[in-house]
Amino acid sequence: MDVLMTLLGAAIVLVGLWDIYHSLLHPSGTGALGGRVQAGIWWISRRTGHRFGSAVGPGSMITVVVLWVLLQGVGWALVYLPHVPGGFTYSPGVDPADYPDVVGALYISLVTLATLGFGDVVATDPWIRLATPLEALTGFALLTAALTWFTQIYPPLSRRRSLALELKFLAEVDYADGIVEEHPVTAARVLDGLAAEVAKARIDFTQHGETYYFQEEDPDLSLAHHLPYALELRDRAVASPHPQVRRSARRLGLALEQLGLKLREDFVSAEETPEETFAAYAADHLRESGR
Known part of the structure; x- marks a missing residue:
């Protein structure tokens, strides 16, 4: 029984570490457990009209970190449990008989995990x-990884907001309506710049999937709100009489298709066209206030 308890604890610890690795170090950017937790919290938020707004994304990340702490704490506690209390010495005034062995093992595990070093319980068993x-x-x-995780999400969010603002400004000046008459070099440069930013957004969704669950309070900064205009730019540019503009339009179209594919694979349920995917993306981030 003691061996099974130890093996179970070790397995829980490894599962937690594996999820941390996939969330923070693996190119996929999403752990199986952490990703499901965030998706579940987002599903609840969506069903309530995103009433908590921008708190959903950070809140889901905090929940995942708490899950990682619990996995490590409980896993190591199971490793210690067969050795409590005989494998430890206790400070004067601390009587292990006053507490259930499970509580004692969990206390030892959490104090050790937090590196507090109270010194009231010290292991004497060689393996422990x-x-x-x-x-x-x-x-x-784990502490270092959690802090790093929270800081590394801001560059992807900034790039996404920058792309949203660019599309908003182009829409406000009706750039799609006049792109056929625009100087071909200028039009191609604009389309190529958009294609590069869309490609970066796709990479960000791959490596930082948690950023999908960040709700924008300002609709001007919401990529979900402005992304359909990129499709309109692509469609108008395809009709340009200038070959270089048409090439840039196709490049933008390919970038949009790749982004749509990523959204369908990991976040939204939609048909295969970018139009339907981006509509589903926008609906998924729609709030009751009308955004």
């Missing part, structure tokens, strides 16, 4: 003396 520094190292790495 080796395990506790490993958990402390895991706790330090």
Whole structure:
């Protein structure tokens, strides 16, 4: 039974570390557990009309971090449980008989994970003396990873907001209506710039999938709100008499198709066309206030 308990604890610890690795270090950018938790919170938010707005994204990330802490804390507690209380010494005034073994093991695990080092409980079993520094190292790495995770989401969000503003400004000056008469070099440069930014957005959704669940308070900064205008620009530019503008339009079209494919694969349910995908994307981020 003790061996099974230890193996179960080790398995839980490894599952948590594997999810952290896939969320923060793997090119996929999404862990199986963390991704499901965020998708579940987003589903609840969507069903309530996104009443909590921009708090949903950070809130879902905090929930995932808490999940990682619980997995590590519970996993290591199961490793320690067969050795409580015999494998530890206790400070004067601390009687392990006053607490259930499960509570004692969980306390030891959480204190070690947080690297608090109270010193009221010290491992004496040789194997546990080796395990506790490993958990402390895991706790330090988890804290560092969580802080890094929160800071690395802002560049992708900034790029997405910048693209949304660019599309908004182009729409306000009716750029699509006059693109056929626009100087071909200028028009091609604009389309190529948009294609590059759309490609970056696709990469960001791949490597930082958690940013999908960030609701924009300002509709001007919402890519979901302005992305359909990129399709209109593509369609108008395809009709240009200038070959270089048509080439740039096709390039933009390919970038939009790739972005749509990524959204369909990971976030929205839609048909295969970019038009339907972007409409689903916009609907998924629609709030009751009308956005």
